Amino acid sequence: MDQAAEENPGRRRFLGGVLATIQAAIAGTVGTILGGAVVAPALAQREESWLPAGPIGDIPAQQPTPVTLRIARQDGYAEVVDRRTVFLVRTDDGQVTALDSTCSHLGCRVGWDPQAGEFHCPCHGGVYDATGAVKSGPPPAPLARLTAKVEGGQVMVRV
Numbered sequence: 001m002d003q004a005a006e007e008n009p010g011r012r013r014f015l016g017g018v019l020a021t022i023q024a025a026i027a028g029t030v031g032t033i034l035g036g037a038v039v040a041p042a043l044a045q046r047e048e049s050w051l052p053a054g055p056i057g058d059i060p061a062q063q064p065t066p067v068t069l070r071i072a073r074q075d076g077y078a079e080v081v082d083r084r085t086v087f088l089v090r091t092d093d094g095q096v097t098a099l100d101s102t103c104s105h106l107g108c109r110v111g112w113d114p115q116a117g118e119f120h121c122p123c124h125g126g127v128y129d130a131t132g133a134v135k136s137g138p139p140p141a142p143l144a145r146l147t148a149k150v151e152g153g154q155v156m157v158r159v
């Protein structure tokens with residue numbers, strides 16, 4: 001052992017404390033950066049809002065009707081508008097359901113085939129019925145259902 005350190009244990013304790021402080025500062029900085037990178041996107045996705053999707057009178061009963069929602073979000077300093085297509089289905093009791101057009105297999109956009117009364121996915125042949133349930137093909141799950149309501153004759157969809 002170093003003779004100077006043996007002779008001066010206070011100096012060794014002081015240097016140990018300085019090193020511990022530096023390590024704590026580095027760990028705190030790295031933790032803040034990584035934590036922010038992980039938590040910030042999760043918090044950003046939690047922002048939900050109701051968007052107008054058109055008058056209920058424009059949606060024929062039991063006929064899935066595609067509408068495009070414009071979702072504005074902040075991306076850094078710029079405001080970006082995402083477009084999301086959903087199918088609105090008006091039920092006989094005047095309510096409305098909203099189905100996401102994203103195929104649950106690999107994310108292609110499904111289309112409504114009025115003759116067959118089914119949603120078809122152009123990518124791998126997935127088929128869904130009018131409620132969004134899988135009829136055939138590779139999709140592992142039904143089409144995602146979004147919360148929708150009718151307010152003052154206007155369909156509102158929560159995204």
Ligand code: FES
Nearest residue numbers: 103105106121126
């Ligand atoms: Fe739709 Fe594969 S992405 S069936």
